[in-house]
Amino acid sequence: MLDWRATEMAFMAVLESDLRALSAEARRRHPAVKEGAEHAILKLRSLSSSSEIVHNEDILRIFLMACGVRTVKLSVIGLSCLQKLISHDVVAPSALKEILSTLKDHADMADETVQLKTLQTILIIFQSRLHPENEENTAQALGICLQLLESNRSPDSVRNTAAATFRQAVALIFDHVVCAESLPTSKFSSGGQISRTGTVTGDVNRGINLSESLENEFVSGGQSLMRETLTKDGKLGLRLLEDLTALAAGGSASWLRVNSLQRTFVLDILEFILSNYVAVFRTLVPYEQVLQHQICSLLMTSIRTNSEFEGEAGEPYFRRLVLRSVAHIIRLYSSSLITECEVFLSMLVKVIFLDLPLWHRILVLEILRGFCVEARTLRVLFQNFDMHPKNTNVVEGMVKALARVVSSVQFLETSEESLAAVAGMFSSKAKGIEWSLDNDASNSAVLVASEAHSITLAVEGLLGVVFTVATLTDEAVEIGELESPRSDNNPPAKCTGKTAALCISMVDSLWLTILDALSLILSRSQGEAIILEILKGYQAFTQACGVLRVVEPLNSFLASLCKFTINFPSEAEKKSSVLQSPGSKRSEPLVDQRDSIVLTPKNVQALRTLFNIAHRLLNVLGPSWVLVLETLAALDRAIHSPHATTQEVSAAVPKLMRESSGQYSDFNILSSLNSQLFESSALMHLSAIKSLLSALHQLSHQCVAVASSAFGPASSQKFGSISFSVERMVSILVNNLHRVEPLWDEVVGHFLELADNSNQHLRNMGLDALDQSICAVLGSDQFQDNTPSGSRSTSEEMGTRLAELRSLECSVISPLRVLYFSTQNIDVRAGSLKILLHVLERHGENLHYSWPNILEMLRSVADVSEKDLVTLGFQSLRVIMNDGLSTIPADYLHVCLDVTGAYSAQKTELNISLTAIGLLWTATDFIAKGLVHGPGGEKETGILDVHSIPKQMDGEKTEELALNISYTANEQSSLINIVDCNKLLFSIFSLLHKLGADDRPEVRNSAVRTLFQTLGSHGQKLSKSMWEDCLWNYVFPTLDRASHMAATSSKDEWQGKELGTRGGKAVHMLIHHSRNTAQKQWDETLVLVLGGIARILRSSFPFLKTLCNFWSGWESLLLFVKNSILNGSKEVALAAINCLQTTVLSHSLKGNLPEPYLNSVLDAYEFVLQKSPNYSDNTASKVKQEILHGLGELYVQAQKMFDDRMYTQLLAIIDLVVKQAVITTDSFETEFGHIPPILRTVLETLPLLCPTEHISSMWLILLRELLIYLPRADSPLQNEEDESEHASTSDHMQDANMKTIDDIPNGTASISQTKVEAPSLSSGSTTALPTGIPSYLFAEKLVPVLVDLFLQAPEIEKYIIFPELIQSLGRCMMTRRDNSDGELWRLAVEGFNRVLVDDVSRLTVNGGPTSNISKPARTRIWKEVADVCEIFLVGYCGRALPSSSLSPVALRADELLEMAILNILGDKILKSPIDAPLNILQRLVSTLDRCASRTCSLPVETVELMPSHCSRFSLTCLQKLFTLSSKETDNWNLTRSEVSKISIMMLMSRCEYILNRFLADENDLGERPLPAARLEEIIFVLQQLACLIIHSDTASVLPLDPYLKSGLAEENHDKRPHLLVLFPSFCELVISRNARIRELVQVLLRLITKELALEKVSLLAS
Secondary structure, eight states: OHHHHHHHHHHHHHHHHHHHHHHHHTTTTOHHHHHHHHHHHHHHHHOSSGGGGGGOHHHHHHHHHHHHTOOHHHHHHHHHHHHHHHHTTOSOGGGHHHHHHHHHHHHTSOOHHHHHHHHHHHHHHHHSTTOOOSHHHHHHHHHHHHHHHHOTTSOHHHHHHHHHHHHHHHHHHHHHHHHHTTOOOOOOOSSSSOOOOSSHHHHHHHHHHHHHHHHHIIIIISOOSOBOOOOHHHHHHHHHHHHHHHHHTTOOBTTTTBSOOOHHHHHHHHHHHHHHOHHHHHHBHHHHHIIIIIIHHHHHHHHOOSSOOOGGGGSHHHHHHHHHHHHHHHHHHTTTOHHHHHHHHHHHHHHHTSSOOHHHHHHHHHHHHHHHHOHHHHHHHIIIIITSTTSOOHHHHHHHHHHHHHHGGGGOTTHHHHHHHHHHHHHHHHTTOOOOOOTTOOHHHHHHHHHHHHHHHHHHHHHHHHHHHHHHHHHHHHTTSSOOTTOSSOOOSSOOSHHHHHHHHHHHHHHHHHHHHHHHHHHHOOOHHHHHHHHHHHHHHHHHHHHHTOHHHHHHHHHHHHHTTOOOOOHHHHHHHHHTOTTSOTTHHHHHHHTOEEEOHHHHHHHHHHHHHHHHTTTTOGGGHHHHHHHHHHHHHHHTOTTEEETTSOTTSOHHHHHHSSTHHHHHHHHHHHHHHHHGGGGSOHHHHHHHHHHHHHHHHHHHHHHHHOOTHHHHHHHHHHHHHHHHHHHHHHTTGGGOHHHHHHHHHHHHHHHTOSSHHHHHHHHHHHHHHHHHHHTSHHHHSOSOOGGGSOHHHHHHHHHHHHHHHHHHHHHHHHHHHTOOOHHHHHHHHHHHHHHHHHHGGGOSSOHHHHHHHHHHHTTOSOHHHHHHHHHHHHHIIIIITTTSOGGGHHHHHHHHHHHHHOSSOHHHHHHHHHHHHHHHHHHHTTOOOOTTOOOOOOTTOGGGOOSOOSSSOHHHHHHHHHTTHHHHHHHHHHOOHHHHHHHHHHHHHHHTTOSSHHHHHHHHHHHHHHHHHHGGGSOHHHHHHHIIIIIHHHHHHHHHHHHHSOOOBOOOOEEEEETTEEEEOOOOGGGSBHHHHHHHHHHHHHHHHHHHHHHHHHHHTTSTTHHHHHHHHHHHHHHHHHHSOHHHHHHHHHHHHHHHHHHHTTTOSOHHHHHHHHHHHHHHHHHSOSOOOHHHHHHHHHHHHHHHHHHHHHGGGOOHHHHHHHHHHHHHHHHHHHHHOOHHHHHTTOOOHHHHHHHHHGGGGOOOGGGTTHHHHHHHHHHTTSOOOOOTTTTTTGGGGGGGSOTTOBOTTOOBOTTSGGGOHHHHHHHHHOHHHHHHHTSOOOSSSOHHHHHHHHHHHHHHHHHHSOHHHHHHHHHHHHHHHHHHHHTTTTOTTSSHHHHHHHHHHHHHHHHHHHHHHHTSOOTTSOHHHHHHHHHHHHHHHHHHHHHHSSSOOOOSSOOHHHHHHHHHHHHHHHHIIIIIITTSOOOOOHHHHHHHHHHHHHHHTHHHHSOHHHHHHSOHHHHHHHHHHHHHHHHHHSOOSSSOOHHHHHHHHHHHHHHHHHHHHHHHHHHHHHHHHTTSOOOHHHHHHHHHHHHHHHHOOOOHHHHTTSOOOHHHHHHHTSOOSOOOTHHHHTHHHHHHHTTOSOHHHHHHHHHHHHHHHHHTTHHHHHHHHO
């Protein structure tokens, strides 16, 4: 509401503005207009809405007054305002007459603007509610437009505007007529002609759509009855139509008051009315009469060509309008104007062949083409004329006329140019480009183009007829009048529908004319676009003929089309092609050109068209198949010909280039279409398929006869045709598997004929086809889904279905058996076996009834001597055993096993035997799946029980298995249940057992391996009784046989297979030395048997030990292992050891190994080692190593089962091995510092033997046993204090039960008890290590292991053995004297350091020794430590030991090692809160002091010769004394205090000696310099004395007067009272010649002054 109000207010404002402008313009010359404008403004302001203007004439009057002045400006303003008032419907209808009068006056004005405004106003009047309703006003308004149109004074713009205004006014008048008469309002075409699309097919479809719209408008939407009465508007339109017709005829218009008008303009308007207001002429009788009597008469007169036209009537545009109008009448009104349209059509056809300008003929051809591409128009014309006996056959006449135009091309002088132009026009049209001629084209070019245009229109017209027939045929199929060629129903004998009858009549009358014309233009044309269009026409018409079942046109079109497909070169062409290439090499052109085939684009498109037709008309070709098949066979030969090519690639291009190009894409497409055609046979009727097969059989049979006798190219062509026929027969069979029964015999019979042919090529062809056919049938759905539909199928139906399947399957497989047994030809037999292989590989799961024949055939193959046949037969068997066991009926499983055994035992091919043994393993896996009981039960069921199928199977799913066996559920269930899995398994085991005695090592080894693998894999599924049978019937007998054969077989060396000769001597294949005798081969078999037994025991030992008499079997196995180790070869011995180890290790950790079995293994190892020969060959060494590794692993896994006795036995075994190794070792390795491999293995094993908590007392036995192997040479340490050996234990030591043993002397109960329990070891430990190798060689490898074990020992056992360990390490350290280059002393030092650091760290963490260790025991430990430190440091460190081979790097490493033990002694031991007695501390400090005296105690001459590292060692020891004497605030304890007291006294004595010795040496040397080492020593001492600050506890032991001690103790600051002790020596050094010495002494004296507080005294005195 608000928008409307705003619009109205804006309109009022614009009017007011226009009135002001009008007033301003008329202000001077036209005061009346000015006053009227101002008065109108006041009136306008008084109005409330614009709708009141209608009732107030003053406003309209002022605008008319302004126009009446007839000045340009006022007229423009007035006309503009009038237009606004009319547009807003505020002008009363009564004012129309006055307005028209005003407009008529303005039309006479010469101003262009005023004239244009006048025309605009008239158009607005016609568009508004003021539309003239009476004849006078309408005539006056139209007359104004015509006046301006015809006026010579009117400019072009005004004329054009007037013409457009008149046309729009006429359209508005007829719109009013349609509305007033209640007619349909749709308009159909503004231009009167269908616009052209890219193809004729598109034009036909578009014409169909327009025609359907037209038909629907009048049939369903409009009035169906004609009316004679007219409304007022209808009469007005009729008057206008009559005047326009009169003007078009060259007369005058009485109503419009126009004497003449341009006829072209009027005819254009008439053509517009005829094409857009069809409803008016079809419904209103007066209009139809005007059309029939006046307009048709006008057009007939105008279209005549028998007189010369003058002026406007002869112009092309006028002729075009006349022809377009005629076309509209024929297209839209032919049903009511029969006679007139017949005349028009006859005249149009005649015009084509009259001597008229080409443009005129082209116009007529365009009209005729339009009729042809409009299916509805052509249909109506044919029904009204050709099918009416009294009327002329106008459609036939049109087609013949168009055909004559096409055929005229062969008579033209410029026919080739014209055809090229036609092709160009089609090409341009296909690309959507309008074809045009160059502006500077010559007259001849224009003539050629015109001729080409006429031919193009004629060809398109003919194609339009073809597509129209095809469209109408499709319509008849859609409405049910005709059966589709793809329909399953048989076609009716006769077509009765109207549309079908129409199509048949059109085909009968037009096909020959169309075929002649299209074949002519197709044969002469080369353009791709025109060829495609014509071939589309061929396809459409041929398919329509097939659907309509008109045979003669169908065959004729097919025959014509086939001529354009493939042209094989004639002999003349071949010769000419050879002659044209004289430069080619020799006979190569003959070979290349012999079968040369060139496919042009036309050939390719024709072939595609032929395929399309054949696909569409599969069921209706009938006898025509012969021609089609010959063409397709030729195509097939061309596709497979190496000399075939397409025209796009030149034949001169090399073959490689041709193959790499894209030219073969056409061949690929055609080949695909060729295959798809026969694949579509599945949609054909059965009778049609039989016709097709019969034609193929006939073609093949004819060619077979010719091919057998012909040679050369003819034979090759015939073979190609036979191959084509065979391939297509197979294709048909494959695509009709759902109804293969009636086709099988004919197809396969022909294949068998070929397979029996003497020609090998044909024979192979037949075998391949038979292979494909059998595989296709067996892979069909009826074999895939071979179960009746469950409960809905009765038993009778099921039985019938199974009988049909049995019959079909047997008939499909039987040709193979016949082929194999009926001939001795190896190729045919091999061919049948190959087919069988393919069948089994692809569809073996679908076979159910043919297994007896198949297995019989394969069993017979196993006995033949031809290797190829055996190989093929075994391939089939392998498929069965790998993939088909689940689908074979249960009754035939034992046959399969027997056949497999036959292939395993055959001697023709070794690899087949080996693979067949693998198949037996596969069969075992399959059979084992049927065993639902395990070791705990005895229940046994048959295999493949439907209710007990495993959830998952190898390679096949449960659902597939159930589906495959369910088809015979009732029949098979009884068979399944009677088959015993045990019997099948024992059958396999028996076969493998027999094969285990084969004389071929590969076969028996494979059999043995498979036997034990199957038992190991499926042992958990076997019952006790089955296991007992397996052990006593297969396992142990296999072991006995292999052992017997290994012992009794020949040891003679074999010669390998003879490969040839060289120099007259035979050349044999080399055989490895480990396999070059029969005995060695049997040893390999024995190793496999032992490995298999190990696998069985590893996986099933817990169950097997529960069997009866298993212990006796175990004992026999142990006996065999012992004998194998002692008497067998190396690999057998190792395998025997591995057999025991695997069993024991795998079950000891799990707790499944009873103690007797473990003891028996230990006893066996001990027995073997005791009985083993005392020589060190590689075999014995390797066996002992393996036993040692096994013992270590055994202890690790079963350590919870070991008690003291077993552990002692284990150590005794290792001790025995070590002693044997030491005695029998080869000195060659020892010379280079290597220990024997056995001892290396011992060292690797020892870390694994740590006793567990429940046998912790064995630590002493272990460690003491290891200490025996260390050097025990005479030394000061040996046997020292032997009496106190056992005094090291605490009076409070607790045993394993934590009870005190105070009542036992010396606390040695645990050790004594251990010695009693292991007397052999204790007795052995008292003897020295045999001297077979140097003691240090094994000891240096043992020391790190010993130290590691010691550090892991429990605390009590550790401290019991501690002194002995220190003694042994000390002895090893002393070896530096005799062997300074060796590693033993170094490793002993490192171990000694580790032990001490570990002990001190424990004391530091625990705050002292634990209560379990007594003080005497600790004292003995420290005594041993002090002894070792004293002897090693004083006697072996810091000295110039003889060495000849140590590098500087090694010397530096040794020096670092010495420093390391000094650091541990000075920084770790003596500074820690250790529990060592005072005398031990004094010895340790004294050891440092003695080491520090090296430099100062030697004469000057000797010092100069001393190595530098000796002085460094001495200086380091002196530094440790200073460090021990110094004060420490963070780690001061009682032990530290005692050490510092001892250290300070020794340090003071050592320093005094060094100072005095320096003075004496300096005096003795005189002017000679002191040695650098001595000088460095004294400087170091003086510097350290200055830096040394001692604790008050330490100062208390200094030899000072009491008053000095009391004075020094008064203050707590840092003191240096030790300087007072050395004050006399400092005073002597003041006179030293060395300035550096004097400076250092001066510093010390000042410190003494400070210490005595003399500085304060002097200050006070001053």
